[in-house]
Amino acid sequence: MADGEQSIGQVKAIVLLYDDNSKKWMPSGGVQGFSLVHLYENVNGSYRIVGHHCQTRQVVINFSIPKGLNYHEATPTFHQWRFKQLVYGLNFGSEEDAAVFSAAVKGALCTL
Numbered sequence: 001m002a003d004g005e006q007s008i009g010q011v012k013a014i015v016l017l018y019d020d021n022s023k024k025w026m027p028s029g030g031v032q033g034f035s036l037v038h039l040y041e042n043v044n045g046s047y048r049i050v051g052h053h054c055q056t057r058q059v060v061i062n063f064s065i066p067k068g069l070n071y072h073e074a075t076p077t078f079h080q081w082r083f084k085q086l087v088y089g090l091n092f093g094s095e096e097d098a099a100v101f102s103a104a105v106k107g108a109l110c111t112l
């Protein structure tokens with residue numbers, strides 16, 4: 001968390017990237033497993049989705065939310081979005097976590 005940022009939501013989710021070549025969802029960072037995914041709000045009005053893998057502690061996602069992002073809820077526990085030839089997927093541990101996170105992201109989007 002950078003200075004001037006605060007977490008306005010945190011959930012457990014498996015962070016995935018879609019690999020167009022193999023046509024497979026791959027774990028971001030190359031290691032299967034859950035990450036702690038935060039939605040950070042910056043005092044400058046910007047938002048980031050930042051996730052750290054629970055085992056490896058790696059940063060597996062560090063995504064600045066652009067105005068007009070199409071955040072797609074494919075299922076009650078799998079949400080995804082496209083940005084610059086990348087497709088991101090969040091496979092949540094529960095429908096509750098998914099709902100909390102999507103509400104936070106949609107709340108952020110309506111301020112951009």
Ligand SMILES: CC(=O)N[C@@H](Cc1ccccc1Cl)C(=O)N1CC[C@@H]2C=C[C@H]3CC[C@@H](C(=O)N4CC[C@@H]5C=C[C@H]6CC[C@@H](C(=O)O)N6C(=O)[C@H]54)N3C(=O)[C@H]21
Pocket residue numbers: 016018025070071072074075078080081082087089091
């Ligand atoms: C117009 C457009 O870009 N469309 C995108 C979606 C989109 C629409 C609007 C805005 C942005 C986006 Cl992103 C699009 O269609 N894309 C994005 C890439 C994704 C890849 C594969 C196929 C295979 C079928 C489907 C899928 O992924 N689905 C089904 C639920 C299913 C749930 C869990 C995740 C977990 C890992 C994998 C699995 O189960 O093993 N998995 C799944 O298997 C998950 N799909 C998609 O979903 C595909």
